[in-house]
Amino acid sequence: MKKNLQWKVILVLAVVAGALFLAYPFNDAKIKRGLDLKGGIHLVLQVITDDSINIETDQEIARLEELLKKNTITFQKVTKEGLGRIAVQGVLADEEGKTRDMLEEYARDWDFGFSGDRANLTLKPLVAQFLRDQSVSQARETIDNRINTFGVAEPLIQRQGSDKIVVELPGVDDPERVKELIKVTAVLEWKLVKAGPAPDEATLLQATNGQVPDDAEVLKGDPKRGQSGFYLVDKVATVTGKDLRTIRQTTDEWSNPAVTFTLNPDGGARFEQVTGANIGKQIAIILDKRIQSAPVVEDRILRTQGGVIRGRFTPQEAEDLVVVLKAGALPAGIRYLEERTIGPALGADSIRQGLAAGLVAIAAVMIFMIVFYKLSGINAVVALLLNVLILFGALAYFKAALTLPGIAGIILAIGMAVDANVLIFERIKEEAALGKGVMSSITQGFSRAFTAIFDSNLTTIISAIFLFQFGTGPIRGYAVTLTISLVANLFTAVFVSHLLFDLTVRKTAKVLSI
Amino acid sequence: MQLFKTPHLQFLKYKYIALAATAVIIVAGVLNVTAFKGLKLGVDFGEGTLLRIMTRASSNEGDIRSLLQTVGLGKSVVQKTGDTGREFQIRAVEAVNTKATEQDQLEAHEKLADKIIQALRGDDGTAERARGLVDLNAVDERTLTGLLEGAFPGSGPDAALKILSYRNQTGIITGYQDISGIGLKPEVQTFLKDKTYLGKLTVMSRETVGPQVGADLRRKAVQATIWSLIGMLVYIALRFRFEYGVAAVFTLFQDVLITMTVYSFTNREINLPIIAGVLTIVGFSINDTIVIFDRVRENQKLMRGKPLEEVMNASLNQCLSRTIITSGTVFLTVAALFFFGGEVINDFAFLMLVGTIEGVYSTIYLSCPVVLFWQKWFKPAAARRR
Numbered sequence: 087m088k089k090n091l092q093w094k095v096i097l098v099l100a101v102v103a104g105a106l107f108l109a110y111p112f113n114d115a116k117i118k119r120g121l122d123l124k125g126g127i128h129l130v131l132q133v134i135t136d137d138s139i140n141i142e143t144d145q146e147i148a149r150l151e152e153l154l155k156k157n158t159i160t161f162q163k164v165t166k167e168g169l170g171r172i173a174v175q176g177v178l179a180d181e182e183g184k185t186r187d188m189l190e191e192y193a194r195d196w197d198f199g200f201s202g203d204r205a206n207l208t209l210k211p212l213v214a215q216f217l218r219d220q221s222v223s224q225a226r227e228t229i230d231n232r233i234n235t236f237g238v239a240e241p242l243i244q245r246q247g248s249d250k251i252v253v254e255l256p257g258v259d260d261p262e263r264v265k266e267l268i269k270v271t272a273v274l275e276w277k278l279v280k281a282g283p284a285p286d287e288a289t290l291l292q293a294t295n296g297q298v299p300d301d302a303e304v305l306k307g308d309p310k311r312g313q314s315g316f317y318l319v320d321k322v323a324t325v326t327g328k329d330l331r332t333i334r335q336t337t338d339e340w341s342n343p344a345v346t347f348t349l350n351p352d353g354g355a356r357f358e359q360v361t362g363a364n365i366g367k368q369i370a371i372i373l374d375k376r377i378q379s380a381p382v383v384e385d386r387i388l389r390t391q392g393g394v395i396r397g398r399f400t401p402q403e404a405e406d407l408v409v410v411l412k413a414g415a416l417p418a419g420i421r422y423l424e425e426r427t428i429g430p431a432l433g434a435d436s437i438r439q440g441l442a443a444g445l446v447a448i449a450a451v452m453i454f455m456i457v458f459y460k461l462s463g464i465n466a467v468v469a470l471l472l473n474v475l476i477l478f479g480a481l482a483y484f485k486a487a488l489t490l491p492g493i494a495g496i497i498l499a500i501g502m503a504v505d506a507n508v509l510i511f512e513r514i515k516e517e518a519a520l521g522k523g524v525m526s527s528i529t530q531g532f533s534r535a536f537t538a539i540f541d542s543n544l545t546t547i548i549s550a551i552f553l554f555q556f557g558t559g560p561i562r563g564y565a566v567t568l569t570i571s572l573v574a575n576l577f578t579a580v581f582v583s584h585l586l587f588d589l590t591v592r593k594t595a596k597v598l599s600i
Numbered sequence: 601m602q603l604f605k606t607p608h609l610q611f612l613k614y615k616y617i618a619l620a621a622t623a624v625i626i627v628a629g630v631l632n633v634t635a636f637k638g639l640k641l642g643v644d645f646g647e648g649t650l651l652r653i654m655t656r657a658s659s660n661e662g663d664i665r666s667l668l669q670t671v672g673l674g675k676s677v678v679q680k681t682g683d684t685g686r687e688f689q690i691r692a693v694e695a696v697n698t699k700a701t702e703q704d705q706l707e708a709h710e711k712l713a714d715k716i717i718q719a720l721r722g723d724d725g726t727a728e729r730a731r732g733l734v735d736l737n738a739v740d741e742r743t744l745t746g747l748l749e750g751a752f753p754g755s756g757p758d759a760a761l762k763i764l765s766y767r768n769q770t771g772i773i774t775g776y777q778d779i780s781g782i783g784l785k786p787e788v789q790t791f792l793k794d795k796t797y798l799g800k801l802t803v804m805s806r807e808t809v810g811p812q813v814g815a816d817l818r819r820k821a822v823q824a825t826i827w828s829l830i831g832m833l834v835y836i837a838l839r840f841r842f843e844y845g846v847a848a849v850f851t852l853f854q855d856v857l858i859t860m861t862v863y864s865f866t867n868r869e870i871n872l873p874i875i876a877g878v879l880t881i882v883g884f885s886i887n888d889t890i891v892i893f894d895r896v897r898e899n900q901k902l903m904r905g906k907p908l909e910e911v912m913n914a915s916l917n918q919c920l921s922r923t924i925i926t927s928g929t930v931f932l933t934v935a936a937l938f939f940f941g942g943e944v945i946n947d948f949a950f951l952m953l954v955g956t957i958e959g960v961y962s963t964i965y966l967s968c969p970v971v972l973f974w975q976k977w978f979k980p981a982a983a984r985r986r
Contacts, residue, residue, distance in 0.1 A: 130813055259764075260743075401746070423813045425808045427803075428804075429768075429803065431654070431770070432804040436945070439940065439941055439945070440942060447934075447936035451933060454929060455929075491872065494877060501930040505891075508922050508926050509926075512919075512921055512922045537894050538891045541836075541894060542887040545835050545886055546886060552827040553824045553825075553827075555824075556820060556827050557821070557824035558817055558824075560872040561820075561821065561824055564879065
């Protein structure tokens with residue numbers, strides 16, 4: 087064997103070994119399948135980032151009221167004028183300077199101006215942008231936590247664009263439950279009940295002459311928990327989900343599913359004090375503004391004691407409540423923009439049929455090449471097999487998922503691999519027809535055909551790179567397999583195939599089996 | 601083996617007829633898309649809900665449609681898929697208020713899907729559920745594992761896995777005798793008959809895309825295609841000449857137009873995998889075009905002084921056996937996908953069948969003539985010299 091052939095053989099063997107090492111044994115662990123082939127849930131959701139601005143605005147109003155009082159500035163009221171806009175009304179003219187100084191010092195995130203007796207505050211655009219952005223990252227983290235606590239293998243939770251989050255959960259077969267799990271805001275509050283339950287708002291407010299007191303709000307029972315009435319509850323929560331120390335799924339004394347909790351020292355102290363002062367009254371447990379249950383306080387609940395949340399839960403609902411409370415509340419509401427659920431049966435079906443068809447196709451192509459190009463056809467077949475092997479090695483290496491459009495990419499690449507061989511072989515025949523010797527026909531054939539192969543492959547690679555850059559999910563899957571196969575093609579169809587000729591055709595051969 | 605001796609066919613003699621034919625097809629296609637049938641956008645582009653279901657007993661489109669009629673959804677498109685006679689694809693078509701917000705629309709679609717499933721189920725399983733039984737054809741792994749683990753501690757997960765992997769293979773469990781052969785203990789089987797029932801259908805997949813994401817996907821698909829075309833134009837212009845790049849892109853536009861025209865005539869829907877199909881056709885066509893251009897480039901050196909048309913004709917003839925072999929092989933591959941590839945791939949394979957033939961035609965009768973005409977109009981002197 088010639089020296090330069092030796093290193094070529096070593097290179098090819100190294101590539102084969104590398105690809106085999108990466109892809110063997112070609113199972114799920116090595117070659118990831120996309121959701122369309124595996125089954126699972128694909129969700130695109132949008133974070134309602136306005137919520138974060140609203141929360142900031144509400145908090146700022148409360149803070150301002152406190153500050154104004156502390157600085158003994160006379161004012162009529164502080165009102166919310168819109169998204170990120172507040173007005174302080176009824177500021178005395180001679181206190182304007184004092185107010186300015188206060189705002190200057192304590193409301194740095196806000197731009198402000200005066201018109202008459204009103205101070206108008208607007209949230210600075212940069213701050214608003216930051217809050218929005220933060221709410222999306224926090225939402226992503228919270229969802230990530232929830233999914234992980236729930237337990238899904240290999241979830242993908244990614245930000246997309248300014249306010250979208252993509253959630254991909256392979257193998258999950260209960261979409262409704264997961265959707266609910268992701269969507270609940272999970273703000274848990276305990277509030278004292280002033281009145282209720284009543285069948286409607288009018289009845290509820292009879293005692294207060296149809297007015298909602300300033301320190302109270304009207305909330306509805308959660309129909310899912312068997313609570314249908316209206317309640318009048320304190321505006322300020324006694325304790326909230328943030329005060330929770332531990333939370334666990336359990337069953338109550340009638341062996342119905344329930345959730346037990348204990349509180350941190352701070353929350354526990356407040357809980358002990360409030361329950362002690364309100365024995366015989368109801369305290370409402372509220373999740374996302376819906377009353378879950380409103381048990382009567384029977385005794386003072388000690389700070390270390392904790393309590394039980396009941397509410398006609400199914401075991402699943404109790405489990406999910408634990409999950410969302412452990413993972414924390416969402417900073418803003420979310421809405422779904424896209425929902426796809428592919429059942430595992432359909433994915434399995436696609437794989438089986440797609441695979442069968444793919445194998446039939448490849449077998450047909452190989453048989454054709456060998457029948458038509460005889461021994462030289464074997465070179466093409468070896469090159470083709472090596473190409474597919476390299477593709478799977480690369481897919482395993484990049485952890486790229488194989489999808490249906492990805493299979494389309496492979497088909498194009500196989501077609502172009504065959505074409506490369508056809509181009510070369512036809513060219514070799516042409517050269518031989520001109521009366522050239524076997525070895526020189528082969529060399530000429532390869533070098534003449536090379537420009538066409540190179541240009542066509544590179545053009546398609548260029549287009550695939552653009553598709554990857556600008557395309558979305560499925561189109562990207564297509565671009566990935568296509569690019570890998572075409573790069574491999576330049577190696578297998580040209581380099582490996584040529585090497586095979588060099589290794590198998592004797593210098594003295596008079597005719598080539600082609 | 602030799603397909604044939606290098607022929608001397610006068611391909612480009614028919615360039616005017618071919619261009620006229622192309623023009624007719626394209627005008628017909630554009631008219632069809634804009635004025636008559638239009639392109640049917642699939643779920644991916646924000647047009648409603650797609651459900652795939654499998655029934656326990658064999659059924660037919662008519663039965664399903666009449667069930668849907670009872671809830672006023674008789675207009676839904678029902679298609680039988682697969683060869684079991686029990687699989688169906690349902691596209692819900694109900695006008696959704698365009699003024700509704702994004703979320704409302706998505707929810708409306710989702711509710712539509714629920715409504716359809718509800719209508720198809722009818723009162724199937726109501727009595728069983730009231731007795732606390734679960735549907736073995738719909739239950740998820742967690743619940744089933746919990747149920748079995750409660751009755752047979754230690755063997756719940758294993759039994760649940762066996763049942764579900766059977767269900768995943770067949771799509772639906774038609775009767776309890778189906779799962780008698782998958783290695784479940786007799787007492788587990790008795791327990792299942794006691795505590796579960798077999799619902800009449802399973803939902804294989806449901807897909808809903810809201811209008812905002814639909815529009816986004818549409819825009820991105822178009823953007824990706826245009827950029828990749830520009831990329832090709834630039835590369836070919838650099839490696840060959842500018843007019844060759846123009847010709848290639850012209851050809852690709854025609855490829856897309858003609859395949860979409862044929863596709864729209866067959867009432868199939870356009871989804872993201874179909875975009876991948878169109879791109880594949882574009883890929884094959886550009887490959888074909890470049891092979892010819894490469895030969896022309898080479899022959900221009902060998903056939904100095906000959907008119908370009910003659911050089912092109914010679915090149916086309918020299919490459920003819922290659923063109924036929926390659927396209928034939930691809931056609932073979934795609935035919936295999938078309939006949940054996942299954943429902944999901946079927947639309948894609950159909951598109952490819954049309955595209956492979958069209959791609960060869962467009963190389964010969966569009967890319968070469970465009971270069972010829974370009975040189976005739978813009979570079980009369982250069983054309984004469986060559």
